[in-house]
Amino acid sequence: MTAAPWEFFDLNVLRTARITPTFVRVTLGGPSLARFASGGRDQRFKLFLPRPGAREISVPRGEGAENWWPAWQRMDPDERAVMRTYTVRERRRDPGELDIDFALHGDTGPASRWAATAHPGDPVTVLGPVEEDNPGVDFRPPADATAILLAADATALPAVAGILAWLPPGTPAKVWIEVPHAADRQELPTKAGAEITWLCLDEMDGRPAAPLADAVRATAPPGDTDTVYAWLAGEAGTVKTLRRHLVDARGIDRRRIAFCGYWRRGTTEDDLIQQAIAAEAAA
Ligand SMILES: Cc1cc2nc3c(=O)[nH]c(=O)nc-3n(C[C@H](O)[C@H](O)[C@H](O)COP(=O)(O)OP(=O)(O)OC[C@H]3O[C@@H](n4cnc5c(N)ncnc54)[C@H](O)[C@@H]3O)c2cc1C
Incomplete structure (x- = not known):
């Protein structure tokens, strides 16, 4: 497995569809998507949304995507974008499109709230891989798996x-x-x-x-x-x-x-990240 480089992609909502009672499919596109690669399976990526009331999506772009994590932690939590983790539902080429299926869970979370009301043209930023073989895929059965x-x-x-x-x-x-x-x-x-x-x-x-x-x-x-x-x-x-x-x-x-x-029930993704950072520091 290679440590594939990751890049920020500035994308826009192309369309949304309520595919079932729980799920909204949000389809993203944009010229930069051409470089976005997916390893399939459970390919994860980071989704950055504007803070409520803002249109800017503030991410640590100047430092290069390979150093984004420490740079992200240094940013003011009241100014940086909302960051959540999602899965590539489908990545298509010609035309380049990326589907995300959001499981809606009411309006307690900014990502669920955003997906429920997203419109064509809305901006989002994605941090994703530019190589198919990348560490954002966890499903890796050993060769002897039957x-x-x-x-x-x-x-x-x-x-x-x-x-x-x-x-x-x-x-x-x-x-x-x-x-x-x-x-x-x-x-x-x-x-x-x-x-x-x-x-x-x-x-x-x-x-x-x-x-x-x-x-x-x-x-x-x-x-x-x-x-x-x-x-x-x-x-x-x-x-x-x-x-x-x-x-x-x-x-x-x-x-x-x-x-x-x-x-995690009763915990936002921001809280989970803070807990992981604290655990890392304690170790
Ligand atoms: C690797 C990875 C891949 C993921 N892929 C997807 C995906 O493709 N589609 C998808 O829908 N989700 C996916 N998730 C889960 C998603 O990131 C979380 O549900 C996230 O918390 C949603 O953010 P939010 O802003 O809506 O809620 P948050 O602000 O994070 O949480 C607000 C409150 O809602 C609760 N909550 C969060 N999610 C749910 C839920 N599903 N049901 C009930 N209560 C909830 C929290 O416990 C908290 O109390 C993935 C997570 C990971 C780690």
Whole structure:
């Protein structure tokens, strides 16, 4: 894996579409997008939005994208742009377009709020890779993997779509996806031998506390414990529970499990970043 260079891309909203009750697809474009590369799968990138009431998107451009992180930390939090992490849902060429699927969660978060009201022409800045082989892809099954386990909530549905599209034909895979509404189910084209279980909260009796964790716990992982590869993403507490279950109860080697908390209940992404910085400094 190379440490591919990252660049800032100044883009504009081309169009938006409410694809299901929970999801808004925002399509971005602009001349600079030509250099934007995607490794597919769960390709992540940073999205920068104007602060509420501002039109400027203040990012540390002068320092070169390779030094953006320390420069970002030095910027005044009241002036710098809103930064969030998203997944490439689809990157097309001719014409160059980038789709992002936002799982809306009300108006508590600036990114969700922005996506719900975005209009053609609105500016955004993206920090993304210029090479397909880049460290913003976490889904990397080892060569000996014989089966795949995916567990995700709505925020990680775009990543699951990218992973399923990428998997080699016939790959055995068990996939669990939790979404708020039955109507949030979408076609997920794949050549893999994927068994997909949708966990739709509005179809469940009562309010189960942990539907995704319960569903994964209730079923044996696919294939052989020694050669399965698992990928978990969604709410951080749920991801932690799932990982612990796969390691402790199912005996899967922790090195065969890729996991990422995509959000944490009651915590903004800004707070999560501050906590990570504090932990880094303490270490
Ligand atoms: C690698 C990676 C890839 C991601 N890809 C996507 C993607 O493609 N699409 C996508 O929709 N999200 C994605 N996310 C998750 C997204 O970054 C977070 O949901 C983010 O917190 C949204 O920012 P916000 O400004 O709307 O809310 P914030 O300001 O960060 O949070 C405000 C409040 O909302 C809560 N909250 C945040 N997200 C949710 C949610 N989904 N449901 C309920 N409450 C929530 C927080 O706990 C907090 O209390 C990804 C995250 C990571 C780390």
